[in-house]
Amino acid sequence: MPYPLKNQPADLRESMYFPEIIRGFGDLARHFFKNLFFSRDRNPDVLARKRGGFGYSDNVTLQYPEERAPYPPGYRGLHRLVPREDGRPRCVACYMCATACPAQCIYIEAGEYADDPIEKYPVKFVIDEMRCIVCGFCVEACPKDAIRMDSGEHTPPSYERAAQIWDQKRLLRGPSVSYQYDPWLRRGSPSISPEKLEEMRARAKPFPSVATDEASQTPGFSVRALAQEARERAEAAKR
């Protein structure tokens, strides 16, 4: 809301200057001494930091590379290829994401498993993160929930352009996911041992209806993961 300022000549208080100067001086001095005598809260979980109360300075600064605020839950971060429990990507190389991508930053080369006559897999899955416009269409297009942007971090900076071209080796990471309708779970796969298959079937979730379903989010991975990591790092440093 715009602050209504009346167009009128300065009143006595304003034209005298010094009462307001002295008052403002007191304000600055209060901040100065508070920040001088009290340190800021160094809680690695930056969202839980205390500020301004007795014993803490009014400082809000995050020392960025060392301290980071976790991104909110819906944040579209760096892509990842979601792995299955056996370490292979869930991706079946259907080219839906590459087709949907408005920036045309996804390059896929499909291949077939030697031991599986039906399933395809990506031989190459490359994302040019410099071309990516972070729209998230690939995540929505994917029928297998194989590509996600839930890593909770942005693309890290690099000195070379080549380092911004992420291949499958770097993209395939994070917690693995299985759904009850996954074809390799329903009919079995020659490459998965029967015991492993049973375990994967037991852990499989019902297929999510929308991408923002609870089942499609990986709890503990995206939201406070960085805070947790920072806390662990601090613990490790203490030890």
Added chain:
Amino acid sequence: MNRFVGMLLFFAGVVAGLIALSAGFYWVAGWLGWGFNALANAISGTPGVVSPGAISFGASVANIVTLLLVLVMTSGALLTTAERKWSAMMQNRIGANRIKVFGSALGGVPFLAADALKMLTKESVEPRGRTRLLYQLAPALAFAPVFALFAIVPVGMDLDPSQIPGLASRIASGVVQPIGLQIARLDAGLLYLFAISSLAVYGTSLAGWASNNKLALLGGVRASSQMISYEVSLGLSLVGSMIAYRSLQLNEIVVAQGQSVFGGIPAVGILLQPVGFLVFFASAFAETKRAPFDLPEGESEIVGYFIEYSGMKFGLMFLAEFVEVAVLSGILTAVFLGGWHPYLFEGWLQANLSPFWFAAVGAGAFIFKMTLMMWLQFTVRWLLPRFRFDQIQKLCWKILLPAALVNVFVTALVLLLDPSMQLLAVVGAVTIVAIAAITVAVGRAPAPEAGHGAAHVVAGH
């Protein structure tokens, strides 16, 4: 809480350090005086003679080194760091902390070395069409007068050289003139201050003119008009103190502030001359060319009179500003804050400490007050936005100058009525109380009426 205790200890350490530093100053002055005496004896072939002239000459040389190069130069350099860290604290930021020595930012002090290295190694670019001699001369002209100003500031009280450790067996008490932490004891005193402080404007206006740049010229013109205007109120604001303490010499003014009025209340300058203090503070601020009076270098409009200077030439002009802050804080302290009088437990300290250590405590108190004044100037600098040029001239000619004039006449009249300064103290106290009362009573801006804002939101504003 750790930091709280740490800061308290740190401040205790700082105070102890200042006292130790002052003791060092006295010690150096005494021993260099003795060294010059020995030198004079060696030249004239008269061993064992104590010549007062040689001793006071040596003490003056020592004071030039210790006060100018150590005290003023160090405070000027530290102020560049303080500018960043103090402003950060006032604005809830952290401030410069990226240079770390063994993992600690050390309060940003290592940035001094980084700045100096950068300034010294930077290429010195000179514009085509400059006036070479004046262009080269201007940084020195801006820097030297400011430095020379500190020559009359009495940092410490007079001390008989025989009281200095190690000299008692060499110099008999009372034979030689006492040495003080003051470079030159001029009878002209404050007149020297006015003369030299007006010289500083030559540096800035010549820098603006010689760089062959319209923006620099504008800066130089602004600097000269602003500083010449404020010179008047700067001078008049100190006339009240001259009348009250009946001296032009800063050391005598400080000594006079040790008297007490109404038994016990010290006749400190800020009590006797509150208006003089305010006017001098504002005028001194304008002399330093720092915000809110930083029109000569308004970064957002004209870049300033030093726009064409680079490298250490710029550094010198930049440093001159900070040194000027330190020097004017010293003068403020001497004239209005009682100089080297510690005031707190002064009688007890005098009775229980040796004269050497009492003098050291006094000089430490002076440096402490000086630091406080520098902090005050920095706080005001971060409090107020830049004035417009007509506002600056209006403030000078319509507010500060009449206030200073009235102050001179009132002070003279009051001292005519009551030469013992008691009436003056009463008038000063009434003024202070009036200022405080106005500050408290003339309240905040009236809060907008309830419901008013909501109506605006509904109406779609």
